[in-house]
Amino acid sequence: MTTDTRDIVVVGGGTAGCFAAATAAQNGLDVVLLERKSEADAGHIACGDAIKGKSTFPDVIDRDYLREESFTNENIQRAMFLNPKGDDIDIPFKGESGAVVDRKRYGEVLLEEADRVGADVLYDTVVNDVMQNGTVSGVQATRNGEAITYEADVVIDAAGALSLLQDKVDFSGTTFDTNVDYSQFCSAYREVIETKEPVEYDDAIVFKPTDELGYLWYFPRTATEINAGLGFQMNKPPMPLVDVLKRDLENRPEFKGAKVKDKLGAALPTRRPYDSAVAPGFMSVGDAAGHVNPTTGGGIPGAAKAGHWAAEVATEAISDGTVDESALWEYNELVQTDFGRRFAAMDLYNIFGSAHDVDELTDVVTALPGEMLIDLMGKKGSASLTLAEKLKTAFVTGIKTRGHWSTLYEAYQVNELATELKEVYGDYPSTPDAFADWQETRDSVMDDVYEVTGADPKY
Helix, strand or coil: CEEEECCEEEECCCHHHHHHHHHHHHCCCCEEEECCCCCCCCCCCCCCCEECCCCCCCCCCCHHHHHHHHEEEEEECEEEECCCCCCCEEEECCCCCEEEECHHHHHHHHHHHHHHCCCEEECCEEEEEEEEECEEEEEEEEECCEEEEEECCEEEECCCCCCHHHHHCCCCCCCCCCCCCHHHEEEEEEEEEECCCCCCCCCEEEEEEECCCEEEEEEECCCCEEEEEEEEECCCCCCCHHHHHHHHHHCCHHHCCCEEEEEEEEEEECCCCCCCCEECCEEECHHHHCCCCCCCCCCHHHHHHHHHHHHHHHHHHHHHCCCCHHHHHHHHHHHHHHHHHHHHHHHHHHHHHHCCCHHHHHHHHHHCCHHHHHHHHHHCCCCCCCHHHHHHHHHHHHHHCCCCHHHHHHHHHHHHHHHHHHHHHHCCCCCHHHHHHHHHHHHHHHHHHHHHHCCCCCC
């Protein structure tokens, strides 16, 4: 068996893996990125393709090149909520535009950029196992039929949702979050469809609720090329995704005679970020660490940040000569006090939703102002209205949701708990020593959430 020794091994060539590899290479480390797909297929990932707000990508790749090559629609000005029980809701972004990308070209460019800045990108490489003796010290893989061992000071797991590597690592005696199961994930399917005529919503991302606490989406890459897809929570009964999407497409006139250009399915996290995503010699990033907005499935900006931060912290740890949990811990703190606190707060609305049926939730959502929906689903994880706005919202929403007032009050309580939870995550510990106490404080908030909603514990 061949042995290849590096400073860092990155497993997985998605957003998080590419940013990790590019950052490590920029820092002067010897890094290899292992991608299981062929070079022709790499970058082809099932994704909604939408990026809300301005890109916050770390400055380790040519961001202008990435935008020129893969951002196909940079004029997303609003969100549309297709209401099956009344008028549709149009929510302007108020000065902050979004974008839709060609996800395959986007993925190809990231891999090109990782290679350009000095990472060794290897395709057709399937990782089968990890090497570990107290500390993770590498992976065992097969490349073009040949067994190869890749030794490294740090292994960065960017292998996606329900990562195989996490099944192989022995996490006993570490802080790494193993409170993970399939019910905390979503099954999704999407098609890229070319319409005969331009759609009327080429400046919008479009959502529609479905059964099983899921939603359909229509995201315009261009005025005639639409990413159409849907997903459902895996803690709900299985949904025939292809059939449900097909029926909805048949009922929408803009898709009459349209051509399907691509189709793909995937699983993605709809849960809070891992409490800790480090173990000695090992770090998980992106989908492999739950770094996804649990209400929308959006994970591109968070994955880019996480990959970059993981490589930065790993670089310093390798330089200091130790890669134990304490040396890698800063990565956890960076994630949890940034987008992690927001995603953890948003997860409370998934828990709230699991205790109610779709019709009831639709009634409540229909009555909420658009600004509150944007806050809850994307920007903040909790609603932050002024006193006057709260009074007006309470009055108008109360009238509209007559018969659902107890549910509305429950949603209000969840919003207050989401604000409290964000504060807890803002105090994420700086060292592993205070981790157990922090978890106890966080779990006391979660106990209140379960009591308010009546939902079964998610974790």
